[in-house]
Amino acid sequence: MNPVLRTDHLKVHHDTARGTLKAVDGIDLSIAEGETLGLVGESGCGKSTLARCIVGISRPTDGSIAIQGVSGGRGRAARLDRAQTVQMIFQDPSGALNPRLRVDRIIREPLDVNNVGDRSERRDKALKIAREVGLSDYHLDRMPHELSGGQRQRVSIARALALNPKLLVCDEAVSALDVSVQAQVLNLLVDLQKDLGLSYLFISHDLAVVRYVSHRIAVMYMGRIVEIGPAEDVWRGRLHPYTRALTASIPDEAARRDTGELLEGDVPSPVSPPSGCAFRTRCRFARQQCAAERPELRRVGTHEVACHFAETISD
Numbered sequence: 668m669n670p671v672l673r674t675d676h677l678k679v680h681h682d683t684a685r686g687t688l689k690a691v692d693g694i695d696l697s698i699a700e701g702e703t704l705g706l707v708g709e710s711g712c713g714k715s716t717l718a719r720c721i722v723g724i725s726r727p728t729d730g731s732i733a734i735q736g737v738s739g740g741r742g743r744a745a746r747l748d749r750a751q752t753v754q755m756i757f758q759d760p761s762g763a764l765n766p767r768l769r770v771d772r773i774i775r776e777p778l779d780v781n782n783v784g785d786r787s788e789r790r791d792k793a794l795k796i797a798r799e800v801g802l803s804d805y806h807l808d809r810m811p812h813e814l815s816g817g818q819r820q821r822v823s824i825a826r827a828l829a830l831n832p833k834l835l836v837c838d839e840a841v842s843a844l845d846v847s848v849q850a851q852v853l854n855l856l857v858d859l860q861k862d863l864g865l866s867y868l869f870i871s872h873d874l875a876v877v878r879y880v881s882h883r884i885a886v887m888y889m890g891r892i893v894e895i896g897p898a899e900d901v902w903r904g905r906l907h908p909y910t911r912a913l914t915a916s917i918p919d920e921a922a923r924r925d926t927g928e929l930l931e932g933d934v935p936s937p938v939s940p941p942s943g944c945a946f947r948t949r950c951r952f953a954r955q956q957c958a959a960e961r962p963e964l965r966r967v968g969t970h971e972v973a974c975h976f977a978e979t980i981s982d
């Protein structure tokens with residue numbers, strides 16, 4: 668069976684006055700039906716650029732994206748196909764919702780725009796989805812500013828579900844919410860996945876949040892995947908020094924594993940990345956080979972990892 672999403676050697680490069688900025692630099696990913704792939708990395712590592720390519724907001728400069736085995740086309744029919752298969756949920760629900768529309772209109776809008784069913788069918792569908800995401804008739808009659816942050820994110824999720832997509836790309840979808848509300852929205856996403864067979868690309872800078880919802884985790888650094896594998900294996904048996912530093916910076920993990928690997932220094936400029944391994948300027952395990960040769964992803968146990976010395980680095 669075709670995966671719901673597959674990217675092959677996907678690149679997004681931008682020419683700037685200072686050189687070529689490689690925001691996404693050769694990403695190969697796939698997501699199966701009903702699977703959540705967590706994508707984690709610091710701000711500016713290329714996660715959101717990758718997300719925007721997958722949903723069709725941005726165009727890649729090289730490589731390909733196939734949704735359910737079909738590579739993207741142009742025109743209205745192709746856009747509707749893409750919208751019916753993949754939708755995106757953003758970090759800030761306030762900015763993503765039209766402040767002048769009532770909630771029922773917001774949820775219905777994708778159906779109206781794409782002329783799906785007649786008026787009463789669209790209204791019924793909006794009500795059904797609203798209930799699925801935990802909103803009531805009361806909420807449907809409100810304006811976005813009358814709702815809490817968690818309720819607004821539920822509205823965003825409902826709208827994203829209107830066209831029955833197979834894949835939701837969640838870009839920092841709970842980062843702006845209080846911790847208790849985060850848990851409610853994460854649980855909702857997990858329940859919806861079970862009920863509707865959805866697949867998620869779940870993007871966050873927070874590895875603890877990603878671990879909670881993901882079947883597999885991919886770790887991204889400067890436009891490339893540096894580690895990918897089953898979620899618990901990446902969390903507990905993390906191999907790449909960057910993944911180790913990300914987990915060491917999580918408070919309860921740091922207490923258990925004081926490995927002295929807290930992430931230090933800034934991400935280098937993506938216009939002039941270090942030679943060899945892009946992480947070497949922040950890596951306490953770096954050796955001569957790291958400056959000379961770029962490590963490619965290779966299988967080590969259940970993971971794939973891009974580090975020359977993954978096998979010899981241990982707690």
Ligand code: SF4
Nearest residue numbers: 944947950957974975
């Ligand atoms: S290849 Fe070298 S610099 Fe890069 S992560 Fe591994 S040890 Fe560190």
